[in-house]
Amino acid sequence: MTTANLSPVPLMPDSPLYADYFKGLRDGRLVAEICTGCGQLQWPPRELCGHCQSSTFEPVDVPTEGVVYTYSVMYRAFHRAFADKLPYGVVVVEVADGVRFIGRYAGPDPESLECGQRMEAVFDDLGPESGSVAWRRVEDPAPASR
């Protein structure tokens, strides 16, 4: 996997617990984990299943559309990588009952973000196989280059 220095995605780490997730992003899929012991969906990934304490999981695809559960809009950068992006949005998108993914907001007008807006995942907005997830509003016009 790409290192933090080579990736166009800022601050992207390389963590074994998240290997399935990052592999999924590079393939244009959103991947959570499912416990092979009890079938419970687990997100974020952890070493043990909080329901049955099993430690074996398999990746499972989850929907790439959902609604904004909550969000933030930044007018100050807390890292240089975001200094030229102000104001920028971060959204927490619920893709299935109680399953939420946090990500960059990549659509227009972040200041109009609200809870409940429908979002779809954008996988390659930082370049082909950049391996990150961002979100755009379903209602916004699709960007010219996708």
Add this chain to the structure above:
Amino acid sequence: MVATLTDKAYIAGVAETEYVRGTPKSERQLILEASAAACRDAGIDPSTVDGIVMAWKDVPTNEDFIAALGIKDLRFHSHVHIGGASPVAAVVQAAAAIAASLATRVLVPTGHNWFSRPVRLSSMEQTPGGVGNVPGAEIRNNLENPAGLLAAMQWYSLHANRWFHETKADPAGMETVALTTRRHAHLNSKAYMRDRELTSDQYRASPVLVKPFHLFDICLETDGAAAVLVVSEEEARHMNGRAVAIAGGAEGHAECPDDLSTRPNILDMGITKAASRAFDMAGVRHDDIDFAEIYDCFTFIVLRQLEEMGFCDRGEASDFVSGGRIALGGDMPVNTHGGLLSQAHGIGMNHVIEAVIQLRGEAGPAQVEDAHIGLVTGYGDFSDGSVVILHN
């Protein structure tokens, strides 16, 4: 089983260093100095301390305390790691250790050089995992940081924005907390903002750093340390008569306590569980509380804690704080010292100390009339909560 700590332990000494922006002293030195001063305030020789519950920090170690205070026989020590909820939880733990006869004179110290730390929480220089001491480092590193979420005020915004959406809460309550707290700071000679006025116009004109937080919704970054000495009932009887009794206390943890985004309900907090335990143990009701010192790293989290403790319903705290209710002279003054917002970021130990000073009747111009029962809260990390109820 009715487990109770009521009146088994007393806060007999309190002390805090100066709160400053910039200090040549290490956190360790400041915390040790505050600890020695808390012993002096109680009128005891620091070498006779026999217990330490260190709130939040790993340093000073128990060895550091033994060396600096000349402690002859340390019988009990522990560290509490729930961020800003640690000081109040540590006071409760000290009371429990005393009730269990593990120790009789327990120091509860903390401190942090928020301003002089290498990277301030308000700066652009955050590093992945660099906030330090927060749980869920892998969640932060893998999911949040690449999205541009790196600093405390961003986490709190996720909670605040959902709260506004779900409850249609009135944001005016945030301004009420900011302005009321600042006015209280003007009465406190130890408050960093004692001389700096904050008007409604200034509040509203201040920049929004992260929606929905204006600059003045966010607490100060200062350097300093604070400590209290908790002692047994028998010890308190032989002291200077200023000891304040611990009526009840508790800590609580939200579901999914290392992540706000995936918590089933982001409005559920540790204090949601802790408050009723503390009230039940103390045997008091909301109406009995004469004043409250509420952890205020952000204005909105004061409102949220009032709601989760049951002072009002969810979404109603802006109404609750209106009309001067939380100002000195009101029904339930809140943060009579200026809080983290306008006194200093004492990690909430300054809240414990202020409650003790109020119950001693030593608060001078900020004294709450007929103050007999005070409530103190802590909030830390991703919604850990703690409550202690004190009385004189």
